[in-house]
Amino acid sequence: MLKTLDGALALLTRFTLREPTWGVRELAKETGTHHAVVHRVLATFAANGFLTQDSAGRYSLGMRLFELGQVAHRTFAPSDVVQPALDALAHESGETVFLSFIDGAEGVCTDMAQSRQQLRFSIELGQRFGLVAGAHAKAILAFQTDAVRAAVYREAGLLDTADIEARLATVRADGFSHTSEEAAATVGGLALPLWSRDRTRVIGSLAIAGPAQRLEGEAIPRLLDEMKKARDVIEPVVGLTR
Structure with a gap:
């Protein structure tokens, strides 16, 4: 059966x-x-x-x-708390903001707030993505166990993992992920890991994405400050306690 x-x-x-x-x-x-x-x-x-x-x-x-999807979404990421925080971050940063969660060897975009700028990054709600490329992916993968990372590499067909392991070590040390034109040409990304409510594991990421030239240099610390404020609001209500 x-x-x-x-x-x-x-x-x-x-x-x-x-x-x-x-x-x-x-x-x-x-x-x-x-x-x-x-x-x-x-x-x-x-x-x-x-x-x-x-x-x-x-x-x-x-x-x-x-x-059922609506029930799962409201349980996992209550929109009355999450969406206003994403909207505020999109307004402050001027870029597209999105929330993603790990699901097996992939990530899934569950919530977003679009940039109002004419030149902007687009991602669809429900879109799945591999965990080896992009700031939003690396902010999740960096904090997974050796076994999970190995499974992701197998799924992606990566045989030589020395380079990505070094990059993920930097993400763990910095506490955030920054990429430029890695997942897509001309696109830059900045992401923070999202921890489970019991603080035992990283379950997702909060990310900003947009034209790479707008996510460089002095913009990074300013954006990170805004992202951390949003994460402080979002993190206590997303995911499961166990």
């Missing part, structure tokens, strides 16, 4: 921002699962509101998952 459940959930996780809809045979081919099995699983999810099916027979995520 658990094996069946694992298989069903594996199919459900194929619905992503990049690939939000699937046909039965298409998903069967992608996953190597018999199409009859895929049909039964998707139909069951649809019958319970977790998926919807359009007139062409393609499936997409349903409102039941949206409802």
Whole structure:
């Protein structure tokens, strides 16, 4: 039974921002699962509101998952506290601000406040990203255990990890991460780690991203001061106590 459940959930996780809809045979081919099995699983999810099916027979995520997502979000990062803090930081910094949390070998953007400037960095809510590139990623990865970092490197296909390990050591020593044109051309980033409520582990990051030239030199200490104020508000209410 658990094996069946694992298989069903594996199919459900194929619905992503990049690939939000699937046909039965298409998903069967992608996953190597018999199409009859895929049909039964998707139909069951649809019958319970977790998926919807359009007139062409393609499936997409349903409102039941949206409802559960709202519950999870309010539990993990209550918007009445988090969003005003992000909005204030975006206003003070003039840049896009976003909150991310670790999920396995990846990070997920859960909350954001957009810059009002014409030239700005964009990230989508729910967007997943690898943990080896970008200030927002490194602020998370630097504080993970050796085993977690090794798993992330395997997922990213990194064989020589000496350089990134040295960079992460600097992040741990500094207490923040700064990158320039690492995750994307012309984009700079600045990020602080977010600790769990019991202070035992880093569960995410608070990041600012924008044109690299605006996140250099004298701007860094000023931005870090503003980010630390925002983190002091956000950190006590995000994540789980255990």
